[in-house]
Amino acid sequence: MFEKQKFPFYNKASLMKIASSHSLRCDSKQFEERFEKLDNLLNKNETFYLGELLPDPLIKGSQPVYIEGTEGVPVINTLSIQNMEINTKDCRYISDEDYTVVSENRKLILNDVLLTMDGGTSIGKAALFNKEGDFTVDSHVAILRPKGISPKALVYLLASPIGQLQFQRAESGASGQTSVIEEDLRRFKFPKSLLDKIGDIVEELDKKNNKIKRIKIKLQHQEKKIWEDFSFKALGIEETEN
Structure with a gap:
């Protein structure tokens, strides 16, 4: 969604836009497309500062x-x-x-x-x-x-x-x-608007993350079994002999 552009890239920025930033930074990074895209999406709705x-x-x-x-x-x-x-x-x-x-x-x-x-x-x-x-x-x-x-x-x-x-x-x-x-x-x-629903979003994300963790553990066990099978075959022994 917000991938970094490959350099070099060309961009133009007005001094008015630079002046709108509290830090007045004018290095090229500030005008990457991914940051512009984020600003455009955030500016469509009312926002809050993290400091609040x-x-x-x-x-x-x-x-x-x-x-x-x-x-x-x-x-x-x-x-x-x-x-x-x-x-x-x-x-x-x-x-x-x-x-x-x-x-x-x-x-x-x-x-x-x-x-x-x-x-x-x-x-x-x-x-x-x-x-x-x-x-x-x-x-x-x-x-x-x-x-x-x-x-x-x-x-x-x-x-x-x-x-x-x-x-x-x-x-x-x-x-x-x-x-x-x-x-x-x-x-x-x-x-x-996120503040009104953040609790539900966090709960849903927790459920999805826990599901992913369970899947990862299962895949890790499967990967370990695959390597064990490989080792048995490489050594020319039957798994039941171990």
Whole structure:
């Protein structure tokens, strides 16, 4: 729906259009067809800014002093957030003593929304915090505590093609050191009518995602069986001998 154009491409833009952007950016990326298409679709209906759902400033972690092993408190980083889930096996750890001096607002609570804000291809990964025990985040992950929308719905908005496209447009900085700043994130736009039905949409999406997960697990088992059969045949043994 919003595929990236192949470069090079030619485009014209008026200074009036550039002036309409709060950031006044005039780099070629801002005028890619996929961004124009999104703007045209959003402008057909009333929209809201993401900042309207975030009354408090974003909370970013500090860069911790890690310890070896897993005896302390896990720190969620960009690698820990994958496919809207938190993989604790990818967390690094700080000591219990260091955790006691972490500010209270950086100590994660149930249903916090976690979002990666920098790191090139790692930008824009969102997840719902649903773990038990003590956790915090490093300096590359922001904590969002929305009002007026469920935390899970916010995760889905950010992870949707509409949200991801706005991350790609807002990303700035030197190659390999890019980021999205809080001001740009707060200016992400979504259809206002979505707020009235977002609960039903999230519920439906959950059902479809769970169905896909079950299918993937089944296919993984089938793939494992195929390779086992191959190994038996390659070794010249009957499966019943194993």
